[in-house]
Amino acid sequence: MSDYNFAYLDEQTKRMIRRAILKGIAIPGYQVPFASREMPMPYGWGTGGVQVTAACLTPDDTLKVIDQGADDTTNAVSIRKFFQRTAQVATTEKTGKASVIQTRHRIPEEPLREDQILVYQVPIPEPLRFLEPRETETRKMHALEEYGLMHVKLYEDIARHGHIATAYAYPVKVEGRYVMDPSPIPKFDNPKLESAAIQLFGAGREQRIYAIPPFTRVVSLDFEDHPFEASKAAHPCDLCGATHSYLDEVITDDAGGRMFVCSDTDYCTTRQEAGHRGRLSPQEDAA
Amino acid sequence: MLDHALEGGFAQAPQQAAAGFRAALSALARPGRIETIEGATGPAPMSVAAATLVLTLVDAETPIYLGAGHDSPAVRQWIAFHTGAPIVPAARAHEAMFALGHWEDLMPLGQFFHGTAEYPDRSATLIVEVEAHAPPTHHLTGPGIEISAEMRLPSGIDARRDMAFPLGVDFYFSAGHHISALPRSTRVEDL
Numbered sequence: 070m071s072d073y074n075f076a077y078l079d080e081q082t083k084r085m086i087r088r089a090i091l092k093g094i095a096i097p098g099y100q101v102p103f104a105s106r107e108m109p110m111p112y113g114w115g116t117g118g119v120q121v122t123a124a125c126l127t128p129d130d131t132l133k134v135i136d137q138g139a140d141d142t143t144n145a146v147s148i149r150k151f152f153q154r155t156a157q158v159a160t161t162e163k164t165g166k167a168s169v170i171q172t173r174h175r176i177p178e179e180p181l182r183e184d185q186i187l188v189y190q191v192p193i194p195e196p197l198r199f200l201e202p203r204e205t206e207t208r209k210m211h212a213l214e215e216y217g218l219m220h221v222k223l224y225e226d227i228a229r230h231g232h233i234a235t236a237y238a239y240p241v242k243v244e245g246r247y248v249m250d251p252s253p254i255p256k257f258d259n260p261k262l263e264s265a266a267i268q269l270f271g272a273g274r275e276q277r278i279y280a281i282p283p284f285t286r287v288v289s290l291d292f293e294d295h296p297f298e299a300s301k302a303a304h305p306c307d308l309c310g311a312t313h314s315y316l317d318e319v320i321t322d323d324a325g326g327r328m329f330v331c332s333d334t335d336y337c338t339t340r341q342e343a344g345h346r347g348r349l350s351p352q353e354d355a356a
Numbered sequence: 357m358l359d360h361a362l363e364g365g366f367a368q369a370p371q372q373a374a375a376g377f378r379a380a381l382s383a384l385a386r387p388g389r390i391e392t393i394e395g396a397t398g399p400a401p402m403s404v405a406a407a408t409l410v411l412t413l414v415d416a417e418t419p420i421y422l423g424a425g426h427d428s429p430a431v432r433q434w435i436a437f438h439t440g441a442p443i444v445p446a447a448r449a450h451e452a453m454f455a456l457g458h459w460e461d462l463m464p465l466g467q468f469f470h471g472t473a474e475y476p477d478r479s480a481t482l483i484v485e486v487e488a489h490a491p492p493t494h495h496l497t498g499p500g501i502e503i504s505a506e507m508r509l510p511s512g513i514d515a516r517r518d519m520a521f522p523l524g525v526d527f528y529f530s531a532g533h534h535i536s537a538l539p540r541s542t543r544v545e546d547l
Contacts, residue, residue, distance in 0.1 A: 075370035083370075084415050091413075092477035094384050095526045095539035097499045101477045125381070127374040178506045181388075212473035244499050245542065246522065265502075267385045282385040282500035282541075 076123040082106055082197060086124035086278070090269060091278035098243025099211070100194050107274040113281070114171055116273030118190035122171045125186055125269070126152065131159040133167035138175040138315070138332035164335050174237070176258040178314050178336040181266035183283055189252045191272035194239045194279065198251040216248045219290060227295055236300070242288045243281060248343040251287075257299045257315045261288040304329040307349040309340035361433035364397035366411055372396075376412035383537040388496050388505030390489045390528060394533045396438075397428035405530035406456060406483050407434075408521065413481070414454050415469070416440035420447050421468070423457015426485075456483045459510040466518065468525050476522040479540075483528045489536055499543040506547065514544045 074080070081161050082104075089103040108116040126132065132152050132294065136145040139164040148171060152345070163218040164177040181187060193199075197207045199333040200218045221242055226234045239256035245250050251262055252270060268281040281287060289295035302316045310324050314336055316329040328349055331337035341350070366372040372395035379393035398407030414420055415433070419442045422431060427446075435441055444452045449467040462468075462482055471479035492506035492515070509529070516539075518524060524540030538544070 075374070080369055080373060081415055083377075083419075084375070084413060085417065087380075088413055088418070089477070090382060091384055091481070091526070092479075094381065094500075095520045095524075095541060096476050099476060099522060102475075125374075125378065127378055128371055158518060208474045267381065280385075282539075284502045285499040 075095075075128070075156055076152070077104065077108075078120065078317075080125045082120075083124045086120055088278060090121065090124060093269070093278050094267070094282050096247075097281055097285050098247030098249040098279060099193050099243075100277040100279045102276055103278050105126060105273045106196045108273065109151075112274040113192065114144060115190035116170070117271030117278070118171050118173070118188050118273075119151070119271075119273075120268050120273060121188045121271035121278060122148075122152065122169060122351070123156070123257060124186065125169055126158055127208070128156070128158065130168045131161050131166055133161050133164065133335075134172075135170065135175060135333075135335075136173045137317075137328045138177075138336075139334045141334065142321040142340055155179040162335050163253050163339075166334075174253045175315070175332060176254060176261040176264075178214045178331070178333045180261075181264050185266040187264070187266050187268045189254075189268065189270045190343060191250070191252040191270045191275075191277070192270040193238075194250055194270065194275050196238075196248050214246065216242075223290060223292070227292070231296075233291065233295055239297075240290050245288075248290070249279065249287075255301075255315055256289065256297070257301045259287075259289045259297070260299050262330045267269075302329055305346040305347060306331045306337060306340075309345045309350075310347040311335045311337070311340055311345070360399060361430065361437045364399075364407065364434065365438045368393055369502075370413075371413050376408045376530070378535070379470075379535060380409060380412060380528070382540075383535050384500075384539055385527070386500045386505075387498065387538055387542045388492075388501065388507040388536065390536050392533055393535050397432050399423060401458075401485065402431060402456075402484055403530045404533050405535045406485055406528075409483055409528055409530060409535060410435065410454070410456065411438055414439045414441045415538050416442070417450050418453040419444045420454035421446075421455040421457075421480075423455070424460025425458045425461050426456050431510060452480055454481050455485065456485070460483050463516070465516050466523060470518060470520070470523045472510075474525070476524075479523065480525045482525055483526065483530055486510070486529045486531045487533055488531050489529065493547055495543050495545045495547050496538075499540070500540070507538070509538065510542065511536075512544070517544070
């Protein structure tokens with residue numbers, strides 16, 4: 070018997086979060102204010118995502134938590150254990166076996182199904198925040214659909230760098246209405262925002278929840294002569310040989326040695342188990 | 357207070373409310389889909405689906421409006437005991453965050469708050485009790501729908517909905533143990 074209510078939060082708090090999630094689903098891409106609670110972890114460690122996950126979990130769920138694609142980093146492990154202890158839910162590292170996936174800054178490589186919910190941890194939910202610091206003004210800009218400033222920002226990128234240099238948290242327009250911050254996922258993941266799964270975004274410190282229903286149109290902002298491009302490092306994975314997955318660059322020595330590995334650890338492991346090999350895979354014993 | 361006002365609540369509130377929410381989420385995220393939702397039993401004429409939805413989403417922070425067919429002492433006491441929600445007088449329907457009733461009892465839709473341009477989320481959610489979810493009468497397109505979907509809706513709903521997205525009210529339709537939902541983002545045409 071755990072000493073906490075099911076999924077940690079009290080029922081009144083969960084109802085408040087659930088109402089915010091439902092309004093978020095009804096208005097795709099719009100940031101719904103909610104009364105974010107203090108959680109037993111610091112802001113910046115996924116308190117928004119944790120509250121959304123807590124409001125969604127049922128005892129029958131299987132939870133997966135990833136941090137930059139990895140199941141085995143501190144943030145992912147501690148959040149997974151948190152819900153094991155407070156909600157007694159099953160957990161998994163397999164994308165295909167999870168019914169709820171909480172993520173920090175990645176979308177799993179394996180396409181999600183309609184019976185899955187993807188919960189994002191969001192640091193700064195307001196895509197216009199670094200262009201206009203006042204909440205009263207950005208709220209007005211969303212109300213008036215006044216997004217010219219965002220295009221100026223992307224244009225200045227082109228003027229300065231020759232291309233749109235924004236590589237993560239790349240702004241999108243949802244169903245032709247709201248400009249939304251997809252959280253700091255690499256822009257490689259932006260095309261996956263059009264998904265069969267329900268996608269929920271929680272920003273704890275900033276007290277906002279927003280959502281993308283399944284099969285919602287999500288367009289990355291761009292220009293006709295500088296179309297959006299989902300870029301990645303031009304290498305195959307050194308462990309599983311995948312050529313279409315998002316890669317992390319890992320420095321291996323002091324002499325400039327480096328390797329590229331899939332950021333999605335479950336995807337990479339599954340491929341290696343299926344016999345795929347990369348440049349630096351351990352040599353197998355000759356038969 | 358009537359004795360039965362104390363009955364019909366969740367036996368295991370956290371787990372049953374979570375299951376109720378997931379049904380509500382799935383229905384709203386995929387307009388046209390019919391979800392099973394149960395766990396609470398309210399006094400007639402409340403359906404099990406409507407009663408469960410009320411216990412899942414409504415509390416002392418969310419004033420609720422009752423349509424004439426649902427505005428009975430039994431329903432009022434059941435909602436008061438189980439949720440603590442203030443029941444708004446008929447003349448102040450715009451203060452309600454939720455409304456419960458038969459379609460005709462909730463007219464005109466314009467009496468409910470549709471949100472503001474800066475805060476469209478502050479609009480009302482309507483729980484409409486219907487006879488059945490089949491056969492479908494309308495064709496749906498919009499977010500949550502891969503290509504197209506069909507759904508049974510009250511006749512004349514497209515003329516009565518004020519389509520000023522992102523402003524608008526969101527609907528749940530309850531019958532027996534089932535709900536379907538129509539968010540403001542869905543475009544509706546007669547079949």
